[in-house]
Amino acid sequence: MHNINFIRENATAFDNAMKQRGETPCSVKIIKIDEEKRNTQTILQNILAERNKLSKEIGLLKSQKKDADKIIAKVEKLKEEASTLKELEKIKEEELAAILSRLPNIPSENTPQGKNEEDNLFYREWGSKPSFKFKPKKHFEIGENLNLMNFDLASKLSGSRFVVLKGMMSKLERAIAQFMLDKHTYENGYTEMNVPFLVKDDPLFGTGQLPKFSEDLFTAGDSHWLIPTAEVPLTNLVRDQILNENSLPMRVTSYTPCFRSEAGAAGKDTRGMLRQHQFTKVELVSVVQPEHSEKELERMLESAESILKDLNIHYRIMTLCSGDMGFSANKTYDIEVWLPGEGAYREISSCSNCGDFQARRMNSKYQKKNKNIFVHTLNGSGLAVGRTLIAILENYQTEDGNVKIPEVLKKYLNNQSTLI
């Protein structure tokens, strides 16, 4: 959520920022509504002040057993005026909130300007593309050939974009998740959390999915939504709070399923388990003081990278341009793994600094010298488990159709060295 004072004082800069993000500049409209709201407020408050004053007089008169009927009649009139103005004020407030709550975060000055993913900037890479003496298969070919990955069964149960994993494939996915959690909790300084997978509206508003992106979410009953990412429950752990400064930085991680309707992705990545309605992910969330968030983003990125390094899988990191970033982010790095079967880099993690954007929506502050300051929030995948499974299958496949088990995962798989 944007600071209205900032927009008032930096209208041009704000409009430019929105332009960068592909939004139509609207500061003029915002400022106009804001002015109307404040004008209404000023008049209303004068009336209320008068009412309060007279009410006190009434109290005084009554306590002296004097007649107060005249003043009471006067107050009655004021009350009527006030109620009309109150309604008008409410309307203006709602108009303003409707606009502000749907505008994306302002890109950081370190975010490259651009329209779409083609304008993303290469940041760095690790490792190199492996060479194969045979034509590497795609993950679903490997999985289906081994009879450990079944999309037909899943579609019988739930339709398209679901998968059933069997036997060692299912164990492998669990091993990956546990490896990630262990790494982040024992080495990277995150605290493991077990959080609800169903949340109410408020948390989703807090992290920015609502009100604008309800189409991307699944609902459960009238009052709950299935989480599209653990970012939602984890970040909202600090909602409506004034934190003690010594509780910062707060670094938490959680392994959860994620549910996404993929409303805008019809026909995209329909084969395989790259884009599913349900997938699991280990998420990282940091809550820090404003002055630390830039450094924290780098730290988070390194935490996510540490997983792929241990798995020895080649990846590159892209800095997302203003037009390709998510709604709440001011700066985002995507980690893209190399998929030999696919012959392409695919996103496996996205690490974002949201600045105080989510904190404003959640009302999350910390206390510093008797001042309450909005915290900064960051989130990143550490990593998407399903896609890590894909990366392992494609990078560790052998010519006979089997898959080697990465060294760091062996201890989670009874020291087995191949999938079958």
Place this chain on the structure above:
RNA sequence: GGAGAGAUGGCUGAGCGGUUGAAAGCACCGGUCUUGAAAACCGGCAAAGGGGCAACUCUUUCCUGGGUUCGAAUCCCAGUCUCUCCGCCA
């Protein structure tokens, strides 16, 4: 599902129609003392917003939304959440 209890400032907790924005304690901030720290003592300390160059001033907020009243943290209604007991259940 049945029966009760409750929701007050960063926290604990008083207040239950008229200087109550709210006692007290803790936490926090400033100071005295101390070589430094602790303790002790003194002082300060809710938030959001409006008006004003400013000093300052006003409004709103005691879970949320309605209502009663000249006036509500305090009374009434609805909702949300929490807790206790009983039942059911992974």
